[in-house]
Ligand SMILES: Nc1ncnc2c1ncn2[C@@H]1O[C@H](COP(=O)(O)OP(=O)(O)OP(=O)(O)O)[C@@H](O)[C@H]1O
């Protein structure tokens with residue numbers, strides 16, 4: 001029996017090339033961020049027949065009577081360790097959860113609660129979770145294109161695989177570099193994809209793959225029931241990337257659905273756009289395999305960033321605020337900018353041209369962004385994947401909920417604050 005409290009954690013991601021084309025089985029390149037989501041499983045009271053959710057980042061606090069959950073759909077023999085080979089959601093479970101979610105009218109809260117319940121009932125028995133409180137905090141901006149949904153899904157999938165006895169405690173420390181993916185990581189990733197399906201409908205799997213395995217990858221979704229291809233990119237060349245959050249709300253599910261309409265209604269032009277996106281991602285991969293980029297290679301990578309963004313604009317997934325980020329960085333000629341993630345708002349990345357971007361120009365740009373209400377932040381690429389912290393004495397749900405910002409969360413539970421984190 002797993003003891004509580006414990007924390008799981010998973011990183012967000014930045015897609016450098018290939019968002020949206022990844023849904024259509026084209027290769028994409030993404031890297032884990034040092035911004036992360038944390039899930040605390042704890043027993044905060046003697047009440048053993050209720051499940052408590054505390055998701056303060058989305059202003060959501062909820063509870064259900066544990067006995068109201070559809071445990072009857074799975075007896076101890078039918079609860080599969082692996083998700084279904086066709087990677088489709090279980091329709092009976094989806095129907096059974098609808099009634100438990102019917103009072104939640106916020107799209108953001110609904111998709112988080114749906115993802116939570118779907119993975120919990122799929123992976124745990126009532127005895128594993130009765131009376132527990134699950135608290136989520138993240139240093140990632142919610143819904144901004146940095147894989148926040150996937151990091152939450154990986155936190156849930158790892159916690160419930162652990163609570164359900166499907167995986168053991170991990171052993172890798174933050175500085176361990178392992179080449180082979182553990183079976184446990186593969187199981188977490190597979191279930192996190194199911195969680196992403198609850199939130200976004202038709203995920204390629206790149207977001208949950210990076211949130212689970214960490215590092216940087218070239219990822220390619222294959223046809224249903226054929227495992228995706230995930231090629232680790234171990235020695236990324238140093239890239240000076242500026243991350244800008246336009247703070248413009250949008251929904252990945254809606255944006256992916258809109259692209260699907262264009263692909264259906266304009267098959268030939270959209271097909272050529274997706275093929276061009278594939279060629280861009282493959283050329284970028286070749287360039288990024290080198291540990292260092294000479295000026296010519298860096299200039300080529302910049303051009304690929306510019307081309308990829310232009311194609312995303314043609315698919316209708318940019319936004320005036322993303323175009324402002326690009327326009328202002330173009331005017332100062334400090335590098336090349338593209339949207340990252342599903343677009344429609346959220347974040348953009350700028351690959352800084354170190355030869356042209358003087359400190360004065362960067363200062364001028366950040367002032368323009370700040371005046372527009374955009375947030376810029378520096379982050380390192382290629383962070384650790386999913387982790388577990390069991391040696392918890394002072395962290396409670398109430399304390400976690402009281403933390404106000406990224407720095408406080410990192411100071412309280414981040415791996416630099418608590419080196420006892422272990423990784424699968
Ligand atoms: N800190 C959080 N607490 C609770 N739920 C969260 C949190 N962060 C994200 N979510 C869930 O994930 C959803 C955002 O997912 P969405 O895919 O739209 O954005 P994203 O993952 O940040 O962007 P992208 O998929 O383009 O990388 C939210 O609506 C919410 O349901």
Ligand SMILES: C[C@@](O)(CCO)CC(=O)[O-]
Nearest residue numbers: 019020022203204341342
């Ligand atoms: C837009 C998309 O390509 C990336 C979202 O971060 C969707 C997906 O691949 O799941």
Ligand SMILES: [Mg+2]
Nearest residue numbers: 147149150252
């Ligand atoms: Mg998402």
